[in-house]
Amino acid sequence: MSLSIDPVFHSADAASPRIEDHHGLDRWRELAPKQQPTYLDEAEVERVRSELSSVPPLIFAGEADLLKKRIADASRGEAFLLAGGDCAETFADATADKIRNRVRTVLQMAAVLTYGASMPVVKMGRMAGQFAKPRSSDEETRDGVTLPSYRGDIVNEHAFTPEARAHDPRRLLQAYHVSSSTLNLIRAFTQGGFADLRLVHEWNRGFLANNPNYHRYEQLAKEIDRALKFMDACGVDFEALRSVEFFAAHEALLLEYERALTRIDSRTGKPYDVSGHYLWIGERTRDIDGAHVDFLSRVSNPIGIKLGPNADPDTVLRLAEKLDPEGEPGRLSFITRMGAGVIRDRLPELLRTVAPQLPHVAWVCDPMHGNTITSATGYKTRRFEDVMDEVTGFFESHREAGTVPAGLHVELTGDDVTEVLGGSNEIDEEGLRRRYLTLVDPRLNHDQSLEMAFLVAEQLSAGS
Known part of the structure; x- marks a missing residue:
């Protein structure tokens, strides 16, 4: 299964030297890649590149193929893809408690969706690789001092000093x-019993009990308990409930990292990027003739493309031809990030034009990135009502076009942060000060994530 070491999954050669470039994997270097670090010590870059090229794979090629099958199910409306996790992971927050909380939040959301919509949920974390973030400016100025922008822990540190902001290849x-x-x-959490659906009540422990979504989830957990007891009385074998499939995803932004972690699969002879199961190309780097599209067209993982409000049908079709020329089910996902104010105007026409020509492609909603604002108190934030409205507009657009809403892609944390305005706890402008912890983009907290899951379950049920 995913994230387990299964002998039927053949990894690419774990300790092989750097791949001879028979697949054009280095052509991206000729294409002026965007959003890349500026390293000053090329000898150190080469040393890091060489070491990364020989380390064991983080995922196996067969796991990526399994995910393609699951995404293909979602594209047909036979499953629903749920991707959630940090906007930008940090090295300091890679602790057992924080990782457990993120996994647990995704599991709870998946339980709500599975039970509420009677549909399998493909669970994916923006985890174990989401360390880089594209930036609108190469530099940041504070009090007259200008330094390189923070580009994520894989590039530099957040502290505003020349030493911290220097681009360091060793961070790869x-x-x-x-x-x-x-x-x-x-793997331990999802394969060792923690994810067992019979522990659906246990997942709620430690979270705030003084909000409506906690109690709403507990009521759903009781209904699941009753269903499981009925199945137990009927003699159902529950061993399959002990573990779940859980896939790892990140934006494939730093091409030195992705290239060094590309291996040739011993089963098929095809290259796979073994840094994660699922990789996506962002709105800033999806140039049809650009380096990121070229590189990811050459690896065999499932791929996502972020589409903003200005994405036109011709460009989207050309991207599909470049990244998925064989029309392989589950290979390609379009992740729309339109903004609540325009999604109902832009998405239906895109769906009507593109979807009939690409029926195998999964359409996924990112309701976060099109709704970013600056609060009156100076915080980069989002309004929860806008995020939810974009989700609703996503489903409405698919109903209008007669197409399949295949998934949800959100920035969230399992912690009690106060980064997004609104929600059942009514976080206000002053409330942002309490626990605003993100270093880049604002995330839904645990309670807001559950609230979103209930809304999506209602939308899925309405469309079934």
Whole structure:
């Protein structure tokens, strides 16, 4: 299964030297890649590149193929893809408690969706690799001092000093090792009994009990308990409930890292990027003739493409042809990030034009990135009502176009942060000060994540 070491999954050669470039994997270097670090010590870069090229894979090629099958199910409306996790992981937060809380939040959301919509949920974490973030400016100025922008822990540190903001290639290795330990913990949580559906009540322990979504979830957990007791009385074998499939995803932004962690699969002879099961290309780097699209067109993982409000049908079709010329089910996902104010205007026409030509592609909603604002108190934030409205608009657009809403992709944390305005706890402008912990983009907290899951379950039920 995913994230387990199964002998039927053949890894690419774990200790092989750097791959001879028979697949054009280095052509991206000729294409002026965007959003890349500026390293000053090329000898150190080469040393890191060489070491990363020989480390064991983080995932196995067969696991990526399994995920393709699951995404193909979602594209047909036979499952629903749920991807959630940090906007940008940090090395310091790769602790057992924080990883457990993120996994637990995704499991709870999946339980709500599975029970509420009677549909399998493909569970995916923005975890074990989401260390890099694209930035709108290469530099940041504070009090007259200008330094390089923080680009995520895989590039530099957040502290505003020249030493911290220097681009350090050694952090690529640190990202690999933190990803490895994170995946080990995820395996333990999802394969060792923690994810057993019979513990659906236990997942709620430690979270705030003074909000409506806690009690709403507890009521759902009681209904699941009753269903499980009925099945137990009927003699059902519950061993399959002890573990779940859980896949790792991140934006494939730093091409040195992704290239060094690409291996040739011993079963098929095809290259796989073994840094994660699922990789996506962001809105800033999806240039049809650009480096990121070229590189990811050459690896065999399932791939996502972020589509903003200005994505036009011709460009989307050309991207599909470049990244998925064989029309392989589950290979390609379009992750729309339109904004609540425009999704009902832009998405239906895109669906009507593109979806009939690409029926095998999964359409996924990112309701976060199109709804970012700056609060009156100066915080980068989002309004929960806008995020929820984009989710509703996503489902409405698919109903209008007669297409399948295949998934949800959200920035969330399992911690009690106060980064997104609104929700049942009514976080206000002043409330943002309490626990605003993100270093880049605001995330839904645990309670807001559950509230979203209930809304999505209602939308899925309404469309069934």
